[in-house]
Amino acid sequence: MTALSVPEDSLFGLDNLPYGVYSVDGSAPRVATRLDNHAIDLGLLLGTDGDNAVFEASTLNPFMAQGRARWVEVRAAIGEALRGDVPHEAIHSLTDVTMHLPVEVADYVDFYASEHHASNLGRLFRPDNPDPLMPNWKHLPVGYHGRSASIVVSGTDIVRPQGQRKGPQDPEPVFGPSVRLDIEAELGFIVGTGNAMGTQIAADEAEQHIFGAVLFNDWSARDIQAWEYVPLGPNLGKSFASTISAWVIPMLALQEAKVSVPDQDPQVLSYLQMKQPWGLDVDLEVAWNGQTVTRPPYAEMYWSPAQMLAHTTVNGAPTRTGDVYASGTISGPEKDQRGAFIELTWGGAEPITVNGEERTFLLDGDEITLTATAPGANGHRIGFGECTGRILPAR
Structure with a gap:
């Protein structure tokens, strides 16, 4: 002993x-x-x-x-x-x-819960629109359904995806390896017990179903995504890989990390209303080849994890033990708080310096590591471990 x-x-x-x-x-x-x-x-x-x-x-x-x-x-x-x-x-x-991999992933949904991230992408892609957010964004947690089979544990190498892309100067689409490979620093939430088909999980009851949280990197091929996503949204630009940390932090350990979500205006519909909508005070860091390049704050997220789960089931969709839903890119109001390189480098127009080199998107051999801490009991901080992946050449 x-x-x-x-x-x-x-x-x-x-x-x-x-x-x-x-x-x-x-x-x-x-x-x-x-x-x-x-x-x-x-x-x-x-x-x-x-x-x-x-x-x-x-x-x-x-x-x-x-x-x-x-x-x-x-x-x-x-x-x-x-x-x-x-x-x-x-x-x-x-x-x-x-x-x-700590869980057998049943289903996977990725949300888009950061107003700062959604606004930045709106300004990038729709510069002439006075409102960078789409009309539905403050009324519901926007998300897409991904592939559970491509969720891997930290330390797994990521093969550069191939697919169709069409740049501004290309007369026709071309096929080949992605040249705008990106990350998305997120939190993932794991459903411990689900709901039967035809029933719903109320927002105020969601925490009874959420087992814990992990770090989540939603690797994104921005050039493949840009060509395919209209009108039905992300598919091959996202489905090749997502990485999660190996340790699942129980929601029971995150009680001291609970904070209020930002003011939700306009008022959300009744099924998304909560007595006290809560977010989490989790501070993330993103290291690119060992250099910290951004520190996204989860406390800035507009939609609560509970609201995301309530929205997932409001139409009667079932959830199961092992379902994973992710927050979407975590970004804050400052440039050094942006959780994706498409934001951090403003679509590649503003390179950042990584270990003495100007960089925009990921090159073969690059390694990304997400880490995070949150307030715990007794004034201590608790950690999430690491969420690491290294890019291998396309096959």
């Missing part, structure tokens, strides 16, 4: 306790929590009898499906167990483990 100590400034102390799936030396994947720089096997910590058999699963889905009351119970049990002596065989240094 081992007594674990955690530095006071650790982003993964007892007030965080995220969930992930790990393996060691090719063993079967199992469920773990993280304490400082260790993965703690939950089956070996809490046992695997009865309801705890879910900790031997290769994804978090069986545990998430047990529901919110069980999430509360397990979180308390983990905290109590880690304050005492821990079985030595349950403790693994993060340097010795392989982290896996």
Whole structure:
């Protein structure tokens, strides 16, 4: 047995306790929590009898499906167990483990919830329009349905996508690798328990269904996207890959990070109204080949995660354990708070300097890492880990 100590400034102390799936030396994947720089096997910590058999699963889905009351119970049990002596065989240094995709993703929807991001893109693409936002934007959380199969865990290389594109000087569309490959720094939210087809999740009840949050990079081929998206929206420009962080931060750990959303004017329709619409005070950083280039603030997001889930189900669409919905690009009012390179470089017209070189969009070999922190309990900050991907040449 081992007594674990955690530095006071650790982003993964007892007030965080995220969930992930790990393996060691090719063993079967199992469920773990993280304490400082260790993965703690939950089956070996809490046992695997009865309801705890879910900790031997290769994804978090069986545990998430047990529901919110069980999430509360397990979180308390983990905290109590880690304050005492821990079985030595349950403790693994993060340097010795392989982290896996933590959930089996059922469905995936991506939203467009940042007014700053939507306004910047409106100014870029519709410079003559006095209102950069589309008429529906402040009435509903705009989103598109993506491909769950292309969501990968942090550390997975991303192959440059190919597709049709048509630049301003091209007389006809051409086919080839994307030359305007971009990122979108987002948060992703994971549905723990869903709703039956034909029913809805009310905005004020959404948190009963949301298990946790991850960092989310919605890789975007802007040239493919620009040619294809009218009239039905993103498809191949988005569907090739999205990366999530390996550790799922429970919503129970993010209670101190709750903040009010910006004033929603005009008043939203009744199904989107909440007693107290909440956002999250999460500070992100985007590193491009090791250099921090932007710091997007999630607290600026116009639409609440709860409103996004309520909107997803208002037409009676079902959600399932493992569904992921993402916030869309997180951007703040300042240039160094923009969460996509199409904004940061103003469509490529204003390059930024990365490690001494002027850059606009991603080149082969580039590596992007998202990190984030948020207020936790007892005045501490909690971390989300890393969300990293490296670009490989087109195949």
